[in-house]
Amino acid sequence: MAEIVALKSTPAEGPVLAVLDKGILRLTLANPPANALSIAVMEALTEEFERAASDKAVRVIVLSAAGKVFCAGHDLKELTAHRADADRGRAFFEKTFTACATLMQAIVRNPKPVIAEVNGLATAAGLQLVASCDLAICSNASTFCTPGVHIGLFCSTPMVALSRNASRKQAMEMLLTGETIDAATAREFGIVNRVVPPEYLNQTVTKYAEVIASKSPLTLKIGKEAFYDQIEMGLADAYAYTGRVMVENMLARDAEEGIGAFIGKRSPEWKGE
Template sequence: MSTTPRPDDAGGQPDLIVAARDGVTTLQLNRPQRRHALSLSLLEQLDEALAAIAEDKTVRAVVIASEGKVFCSGHDLGEMTGRSEEDYQTLFATCARMMQRVRQLPQPVIARVQGFATAAGCQLVAACDLAVAAEEAQFATPGVRIGLFCTTPMVPLVRNIAPKMAMEMLLTGQPISAQQALSAGLVNRVVPANQLDAAVSELTDAIVASSPLTVSIGKRAFYDQLSLDEETAYQRAVAVMTDNALRHDAQEGMTAFLEKRSPDWTGS
């Protein structure tokens, strides 16, 4: 899969770099001069890239990454002042669509967080299925400090961490450390910066080793049942697991286990 890069307005470099290797596609935010801020153009590019990945059966996992001291600083405030109601609606709706696409993607998405993740950048981490952070990483929803409450970042944030902690982040704008994010459930692992890529690879390797069909069935079922009461969740889970068990990959996996051999996944 490839996308046509669009040059960033400041440097002539693509503001999203798409790289694929061994079943893993990396989407690298590439606006260092703007602290990897999510301009409308970058949001659109991410949305388009994710839509293409959803249809690409060679992609088994996705990593969202950047370089430097900032993972993502949120919306680009330089293009947000003095806009019309329609402009704001378009920007926030595009962002919401992209964040939801991360969740709806058949493939798992991992945030590789090497630095600050603020506002919509924190939202992006929360929207990902998994997140690995360097020890130096910090997370914040500081919109309240500039008069613009982080209402859309709040949506996935409160679905990751306890409501009172989320509310404290939203009301004070104070950052939390990587270790606090780990304790809160916002990230899965915290490692030294020089081990960040290895930690991400450990997760992607495990994902790629499993049936892509089974992974996609499981990811969808996970999010589908979250908002259901326990009885309804079990009903949904029974139906999904029954369907899963009838698929070729499940039969192959169980047979391979009994025969003490590696399974041959077909994605069916």
């Protein structure tokens, strides 16, 4: 039976749910209709990603959401309420965007692959959440935008993740116009990997997760870390770095086992070492 865990949150903000089944940890934003990233929700998500990082039972993480909106971004009502503070909200705003940066980096730096399962609108920090995941699969009913420019608040932090997925021109198109793009355009821009009918979304994501979960967890950890490290380097540095990574990977027990299994035409038995 799948293990179900309700993460820390307040009743007003709704729970973030975690279900672990056969190595696949499914995290669900369960605060419709907006599934907003309040401080409580971001901290709960970060806590769960950090826990999963060291949990050998977790092989792959899927991030999904309940309702018609995947995530509407930051909780603007929560932010606005702190304008009445003595510092006009500065301390709370800093806390919010620090929590957001911590969450996004907890996804990128997590040794476990993270797949976004999107069925609905992902806007502002919600799009940032999708773009921060290693893979993203969405329904053809999904839409995406960075609309901050409409309300006088440029989507500067979502820009970090967006500009690492889409080309510069595509990212700037979204950031400067604030217009919504459909699922097909999101795939063209590189924000999502695949677009499927809603009725096949969960099935497709689960298939991806199961395929990835069948691989050596050590190899996945090594590869994901190396991917994000080398992509920020110059060409020569990237080759030097990944060459060292390959050597260490070759010396790992799982590489020896995997290559031996391939040569011997048998299934490998991963030990994660």
